[in-house]
Amino acid sequence: MTAESAGPVDPWADFDLSTADHHETGPSQRLRLAFYGRCSTEDAQDPKTSHDWQLLAARNLLRTAAPDGEIVADFFDIGQSRVLPWKRRREASRLMRALDQPSRPFDGIIVGEGQRCWFGSQFSEVAPVLEHHGVSLWVPELGGCYDPRNSTHYMLMTLTGGMSRGERQRVQERVRLGMAVQVENDGRYQGGRPPYGYTVVGYAPHPNPRKAAEGFQLKKLVPDPERAAVVERIFADLLAGRSLRAIVAALNEEQVPCPSAADPARNAHRDMTGWQVPTLRAILTNPRYTGYEVWGTFKKTETLIDPEDPTWGYRTRLVRSDAKPVRSREQTHEAIVDVVTFTRANKVLSARGAVSQVSKSRRNRTRGTSHALQGLVYCSICGRRMQVNRSDVSSAEPSGLRYRCRLRDLTPGSAAAERHPRSVSVGQELILGKVRTWMVELFDGDLRDEAMAGLLAAAAAPRLVDVQTERLHERVAAAETKLRRFGQAIALGTNPAALVGPMNEAQEELAAAQIELSLITAPARAPSQERLQRLFDDIGGQVRHLLAPQRSPELLREFFVETGLRLTWDHPDRLLHAELDLSESLSSDLRETGEIRGVKGRVRGGT
Structure with a gap:
C-alpha cells in the first residue's frame, strides 16, 4: 500500500523553479x-x-x-x-x-x-x-x-x-463686479494709461488699510492745460465741418506733439511719428473727456492658439466689449468737453460715415485674427512697423496677406516722408519662406557654429555697464579717502568749522555715487559654451516642428516673439534683414541685463 499524498502536485513546479530569477537584488537607489x-x-x-x-x-x-x-x-x-x-x-x-x-x-x-x-x-x-x-x-x-x-x-x-x-473664473468674476461697482457708485479711477489731455494725481488714502499703510492712494484724472486745449480744438474743428484727415494735417504741420510723443515714458512701444486719424477717432469717441468715469469698453477674451491642437492652450486678447460700458453716476473729474458737445461730435462722426462701410469690411478681414509676423516687420525707410493688409489671393501669395507701409500715414514734411514711396509692401509667404530657411540653418544647420561663436565673442567683449560700475567705484573710493583725510586733520587739531564746506561736498559726492551705483544692475556672467549649446538645442528642437507650413499663425507668432525676431524690409534694395534677440531665452541672470542680444542676418530674395 502506498502512502497517501499530502496534496495535489503542481505539474508546473519544476518549470517555475528552473526559470525563476535567482539574481540578488542590489542596494536600493536613493530617490x-x-x-x-x-x-x-x-x-x-x-x-x-x-x-x-x-x-x-x-x-x-x-x-x-x-x-x-x-x-x-x-x-x-x-x-x-x-x-x-x-x-x-x-x-x-x-x-x-x-x-x-x-x-x-x-x-x-x-x-x-x-x-x-x-x-x-x-x-x-x-x-x-x-x-x-x-x-x-x-x-x-x-x-x-x-x-x-x-x-x-x-x-x-x-x-x-x-x-x-x-x-x-470666480476670482475674475469677483474682480469684474467689484470694479464695476466702484466705477458706478464711487467713480473710482481703475488705473491704466490716462487719456490724452489728462494726468493722474492722488487725492486720498487708499480705503484698504494695508495698502494705505504702504502709501497707496486713490487717484483721479486732472486736465493738463496745454494738452486739454488740443482736445478742445479737435472737437471744435470737427463740429466746424473739418474732416479728420484735415485736422490731422493741421496738427502735424503746426508740430503739435501727438499723444505718444507728449508722454514718451508711457508710450515707448509706439512710433511717435505724428498724429493719425485713428488717434483722433479714439479721442473723439472717449466719453471720459466729459468728466464721467467709464470702465468696461474693452474685455479680455481667450481663443485657441491652434484649433487643430487644443493642447497648445489659449491666447488672451483685449477686444472691444459688446456689452454697455459702466459709467459713473456723477462727474468724478473736471471735464474737457461737456456731454452735449461730445454727443454732437459722435453724431457727426456717424452721419459722415467717418469709418465707411467699405473701410470697415476691409479692416474686418484682418481684425480679430493674429498673423504670423504681425508687429515684427519694419520699414527700413521710416522705421515704422508695417501693417497687415489682405489683398487678392494669387499664386505668389496664397494667403493674400501683405505687410504695407503707406506714405499717407507719415507726418507731412518729415524727413522720412520726403524719401518714402507712396506705398511699400511685401508678401507674407515670401518672408516666411526665407525666415524658415534661415532659422533652420541657424539653429540646426550650417550657421549654428558661427552664430554661437559670435554670441560668445560678444559676451566676452567689454560692456558699458562694467565700465560705468568701475568708474563709480573709483568715485566712491575717492570720496571716502577725502572724508578720511578730513577726519585725520580734525584729530590733529584743525578747526572743524573750516572743513564743514569741503566735508559736505565730499559727503554729497559719496552719496551721489552710491545712489548711481545702486541703480546699475549687476553685470551678468557670460554664458558658457554648454549653456549656449543647450539653448540652441532647445530652440533647434522646436524650429522644424513649429515652422512647418501647417502650424497656426498664432503659434508661429508666439515662437517668433519668444526668440526676439525682428525683420526689416529694405524696399530700395529688395532685401530682408533679420535679427534675433536671445536674451529672453537665456537664464534669468542673463535675461535681466539683456547683454547677450542675439544674432543678425540678411535674408536675400526679391519680391
Whole structure:
C-alpha cells in the first residue's frame, strides 16, 4: 500500500523553479526628484517667497512619504499664468524636454501645490508623458506618489485641475463686479494709461488699510492745460465741418506733439511719428473727456492658439466689449468737453460715415485674427512697423496677406516722408519662406557654429555697464579717502568749522555715487559654451516642428516673439534683414541685463 499524498502536485513546479530569477537584488537607489513650481506676477506675488514655500511643502511631503528621497533639480516658472499649458511655460517645457535625455539627473517630479501646476485638463496631457518615460510624480494633495493605475488618483488630479479653473473664473468674476461697482457708485479711477489731455494725481488714502499703510492712494484724472486745449480744438474743428484727415494735417504741420510723443515714458512701444486719424477717432469717441468715469469698453477674451491642437492652450486678447460700458453716476473729474458737445461730435462722426462701410469690411478681414509676423516687420525707410493688409489671393501669395507701409500715414514734411514711396509692401509667404530657411540653418544647420561663436565673442567683449560700475567705484573710493583725510586733520587739531564746506561736498559726492551705483544692475556672467549649446538645442528642437507650413499663425507668432525676431524690409534694395534677440531665452541672470542680444542676418530674395 502506498502512502497517501499530502496534496495535489503542481505539474508546473519544476518549470517555475528552473526559470525563476535567482539574481540578488542590489542596494536600493536613493530617490532623486526634480521640484517644479509656478508663481504669477498678476497679483503681485513675491517670486522668492512663493518659490520657498512651495519648495518647503514639497520637502514636507518627502519627509512623510519618501524619507529616502532628495530634490536634485529645481524648475520654477515666474510670471507664467496657470492657463498656459506646460509646453508653453518656459521652465515646465524645459523639464518635459529633459525627460527623454539619457543623462537625466532625476527619477521623479515633486510639486508644492497641484492647483498651481495644473489647470483644466492639463494634467491629462502631462501624466501620460511622465508614465511613458517612467518618471514618478509626487503631489501633496495625494499625500504621496501618483499611481496611474489608481482611478481614484486620476479623478482627484483632474478634479484639482477643474478646481483651479473654477477658482480662476470666480476670482475674475469677483474682480469684474467689484470694479464695476466702484466705477458706478464711487467713480473710482481703475488705473491704466490716462487719456490724452489728462494726468493722474492722488487725492486720498487708499480705503484698504494695508495698502494705505504702504502709501497707496486713490487717484483721479486732472486736465493738463496745454494738452486739454488740443482736445478742445479737435472737437471744435470737427463740429466746424473739418474732416479728420484735415485736422490731422493741421496738427502735424503746426508740430503739435501727438499723444505718444507728449508722454514718451508711457508710450515707448509706439512710433511717435505724428498724429493719425485713428488717434483722433479714439479721442473723439472717449466719453471720459466729459468728466464721467467709464470702465468696461474693452474685455479680455481667450481663443485657441491652434484649433487643430487644443493642447497648445489659449491666447488672451483685449477686444472691444459688446456689452454697455459702466459709467459713473456723477462727474468724478473736471471735464474737457461737456456731454452735449461730445454727443454732437459722435453724431457727426456717424452721419459722415467717418469709418465707411467699405473701410470697415476691409479692416474686418484682418481684425480679430493674429498673423504670423504681425508687429515684427519694419520699414527700413521710416522705421515704422508695417501693417497687415489682405489683398487678392494669387499664386505668389496664397494667403493674400501683405505687410504695407503707406506714405499717407507719415507726418507731412518729415524727413522720412520726403524719401518714402507712396506705398511699400511685401508678401507674407515670401518672408516666411526665407525666415524658415534661415532659422533652420541657424539653429540646426550650417550657421549654428558661427552664430554661437559670435554670441560668445560678444559676451566676452567689454560692456558699458562694467565700465560705468568701475568708474563709480573709483568715485566712491575717492570720496571716502577725502572724508578720511578730513577726519585725520580734525584729530590733529584743525578747526572743524573750516572743513564743514569741503566735508559736505565730499559727503554729497559719496552719496551721489552710491545712489548711481545702486541703480546699475549687476553685470551678468557670460554664458558658457554648454549653456549656449543647450539653448540652441532647445530652440533647434522646436524650429522644424513649429515652422512647418501647417502650424497656426498664432503659434508661429508666439515662437517668433519668444526668440526676439525682428525683420526689416529694405524696399530700395529688395532685401530682408533679420535679427534675433536671445536674451529672453537665456537664464534669468542673463535675461535681466539683456547683454547677450542675439544674432543678425540678411535674408536675400526679391519680391
